[in-house]
Amino acid sequence: MRRLLLALLMVVTTSLPTLVSAHALDPGYLNLASLDQDRWRVTWRVPDVSGRPMPIAARLPASCSYEPPPPIFDGRAWTSAWVAHCTNGLAGGRIEIAGLERTRTDVLVRYELTPGKTQTHRLTAAETAFTVSGEAGVLEILSSYIGLGVTHILEGIDHLLFVFALLLLIRDRRRLFWAVTAFTLAHSITLVAATLGWLSLPSPPVEALIALSIVFLAYELTLPPEARDPLAQRFPWIVAFAFGLIHGLGFAGALRDIGLPEGDIPLALFAFNIGVELGQLLFIGVLLGIGVAVRRLYPAIRRQATWLMRGSSYAIGSLAAFWVIERIASF
Incomplete structure (x- = not known):
């Protein structure tokens, strides 16, 4: 024995x-900062896996047009930034992280419907997409960041x-x-x-x-x-x-x-x-x-x-x- x-x-x-x-896997991070009525500055941060970006992709609402540049490694993760044009705005649109269901990590999505009003939503392998709500919710912030805290300590x-x-x-x-x-x-x-x-x-x-x-x-x-x-x-x-x-x-x-x-x-x-x-x-x-x-x-x-x-x-x-x-x- x-x-x-x-x-x-x-x-x-x-x-x-x-x-x-x-730290087994850092969470992914998608930020959409409002520039005006139909433009958003997008920051997309992807965890590193064996020297390469994790094979996941951010998909914005169908009304958005954008061309993501190749990601750049910042020493810990892969980051890219671009401007997306969304003619109908974000409210009511669907944001998805393609490929997230095949991973063990999660992605925090932060977005602004108007400048200065930030909302958050946490996506996981079990929930890879959500429909953008027009109202910010306290419960959504609590659940997102509590989940991130639990995930961070357990990983x-x-x-x-x-x-x-x-x-x-x-x-x-x-x-x-x-x-x-x-x-x-x-x-x-x-x-x-x-x-x-x-x-x-x-x-x-x-x-x-x-x-x-x-x-x-x-x-x-x-x-x-x-x-x-x-x-x-x-x-x-x-x-x-x-x-x-x-x-x-x-x-x-x-x-x-x-x-x-x-x-x-x-x-x-x-x-x-x-x-x-x-x-x-x-x-x-x-x-x-x-x-x-x-x-x-x-x-x-x-x-x-x-x-x-x-x-x-x-x-x-x-x-x-x-x-x-x-x-x-x-x-």
């Missing part, structure tokens, strides 16, 4: 860096790995509760500050520090409890809060890439943050449920706890160290 688990951990550790990145493997390491490191439930609460509060603070422009840091160093925070937790996991950092042992919420500030900057970077509706920035920011928290709580709940189920089905696994902890710490640390090197190399 012990050898099998360790073998599986080694396979996962060596294969994950080549199969996934820390952000580095953020989930940090939470997983936190669960392994803190065995006391009361301390775990306060540590997770501190992590949530911290990344909410920097998410708001960075998104609103009060705090600005370049993305590559932030992403490297996020990976380095996971390395720190993984290193602590390799040590016996009496040899671990006293601060992390006695006050884990302080460590979680400090690293949460860094992770919040990563969330803010993703939100800046997606964009916020100009007339409803506080609402969209609130909804995105709620989505991140819901996704985080869902992940923690699933992990705790799996832990309880495994202990009940295989009581003997408690005797392998030390080996499992060490194997998990090396697997987590190896993957995080790979990300640190990869992200520093991209500076």
Whole structure:
């Protein structure tokens, strides 16, 4: 049993860096900014897949005429921009993302019926098109940005790995509760500050520090409890809060890439943050449920706890160290 688990951990550790990145797929982004009654400036951002644009295409209402230029790679995604002429406007027209049903990502569509009045709609593999409404809806903004928040955290493997390491490191439930609460509060603070422009840091160093925070937790996991950092042992919420500030900057970077509706920035920011928290709580709940189920089905696994902890710490640390090197190399 012990050898099998360790073998599986080694396979996962060596294969994950080549199969996934820390953020599996960024969402697509379609923005239609009104220039006048029948012209819209279109920005189309497509996720990168193995050095090429994801095979999806934005289709505007039938009354629109446009010629999209070839996309340009900006270091993270493929972007193109053009002007579309829509003789009957956008209201009542159909916007579709062709090919989205064959992907695992989603696309946020932001559009203006008139200058300055932004509306949003989130498209997924299950819903690849929608009819443009003439009225902006609060519920639509909430559902779109909550969904984006949940998607971002659940596809952000580095953020989930940090939470997983936190669960392994803190065995006391009361301390775990306060540590997770501190992590949530911290990344909410920097998410708001960075998104609103009060705090600005370049993305590559932030992403490297996020990976380095996971390395720190993984290193602590390799040590016996009496040899671990006293601060992390006695006050884990302080460590979680400090690293949460860094992770919040990563969330803010993703939100800046997606964009916020100009007339409803506080609402969209609130909804995105709620989505991140819901996704985080869902992940923690699933992990705790799996832990309880495994202990009940295989009581003997408690005797392998030390080996499992060490194997998990090396697997987590190896993957995080790979990300640190990869992200520093991209500076």
